[in-house]
Amino acid sequence: MSFFIALLVVFLIFLSVMYFLSIKESIEKEGIYTGFYHCPEKWRNILNQKVSFYKNLTEIKKREFEFKVQKFFKDYRIIGYDTSIDITDRILVAAGGVIPVFAFKNWKYSTLEVIYIVSDDFNDDFKTGTENCEIAGKVTGRYMYLSKPSLHFSFENPKDRFNIAIHEFAHFIDFEDDEVDGFPNKLLGKNNVVEWYQFLKKIALEKKREMQNRNFIPNSKKGEIRDYAFTGLGEFFAVMCEYYFENPESMKEKYPEGYRILHNAFSSKMKLEFTLPNMMNLKKNTKCPCKSGKRYKNCCLT
Numbered sequence: 001m002s003f004f005i006a007l008l009v010v011f012l013i014f015l016s017v018m019y020f021l022s023i024k025e026s027i028e029k030e031g032i033y034t035g036f037y038h039c040p041e042k043w044r045n046i047l048n049q050k051v052s053f054y055k056n057l058t059e060i061k062k063r064e065f066e067f068k069v070q071k072f073f074k075d076y077r078i079i080g081y082d083t084s085i086d087i088t089d090r091i092l093v094a095a096g097g098v099i100p101v102f103a104f105k106n107w108k109y110s111t112l113e114v115i116y117i118v119s120d121d122f123n124d125d126f127k128t129g130t131e132n133c134e135i136a137g138k139v140t141g142r143y144m145y146l147s148k149p150s151l152h153f154s155f156e157n158p159k160d161r162f163n164i165a166i167h168e169f170a171h172f173i174d175f176e177d178d179e180v181d182g183f184p185n186k187l188l189g190k191n192n193v194v195e196w197y198q199f200l201k202k203i204a205l206e207k208k209r210e211m212q213n214r215n216f217i218p219n220s221k222k223g224e225i226r227d228y229a230f231t232g233l234g235e236f237f238a239v240m241c242e243y244y245f246e247n248p249e250s251m252k253e254k255y256p257e258g259y260r261i262l263h264n265a266f267s268s269k270m271k272l273e274f275t276l277p278n279m280m281n282l283k284k285n286t287k288c289p290c291k292s293g294k295r296y297k298n299c300c301l302t
């Protein structure tokens with residue numbers, strides 16, 4: 001009899017080990033971050049105050065957003081280029097990176113490494129305060145550059161269809177198929193790429209008509225679809241992404257075809273339920289989860 005009990009116990013242990021391994025495997029396959037996640041109260045306050053996309057989420061989706069912010073800090077480095085940066089700057093950069101891909105279960109900008117924060121709008125040599133300093137954001141290879149004031153402006157005006165962080169991250173999404181050509185093939189899928197081209201042609205014609213009566217102002221932050229969108233195919237996609245994430249209601253009404261294509265692309269990957277890892281309290285002396293390099297007690301705890 002005891003032999004059978006022993007056999008049963010061994011069998012049960014075997015089953016539970018197999019079960020654990022299969023969970024582990026499926027977790028790894030789906031690429032879910034399995035560790036704990038942290039969200040200091042400070043992050044939550046900043047997100048609630050400054051990021052309207054986050055503010056409008058349900059409580060459970062807010063937790064998911066926070067988790068993705070922490071994952072963002074793990075995946076990429078955020079560095080002050082010619083200025084010091086604080087946790088608000090970090091959170092805004094992360095929010096800009098999380099928002100476009102929020103519906104995707106697991107996403108990594110595969111070519112991005114560092115986001116540099118520049119003290120002001122800059123010129124082609126990343127200088128500020130001299131002539132032609134009109135660049136708010138730029139992407140070169142594995143690096144992204146964002147002007148600090150333009151980053152803050154982007155989130156302070158959540159409905160104006162200008163968000164330099166979303167714009168630059170859209171370029172990285174576009175780049176996932178190795179070309180910043182305004183046609184993110186992987187994201188849109190074959191059929192939508194064709195439709196996107198037709199949509200673009202139609203909008204470009206409308207713009208041409210409108211342009212007969214005024215000057216082209218590529219650096220203006222204003223306009224239903226601001227002029228900058230027409231400086232290149234990649235720019236058209238990036239500007240439309242800003243529009244879609246900042247003011248989807250307006251886009252749906254005014255540009256239903258474009259809205260539908262982007263909506264399909266950005267929400268279709270949502271099929272799987274996201275399971276949130278456990279939240280854990282941080283010890284005062286551990287390194288801060290915002291990756292500033294400081295200890296938690298000297299950084300986001302205060």
Ligand SMILES: [Zn+2]
Pocket residue numbers: 167168171234235238
């Ligand atoms: Zn651009």
Ligand SMILES: [Zn+2]
Pocket residue numbers: 087288289290291292296299300301
């Ligand atoms: Zn911190």
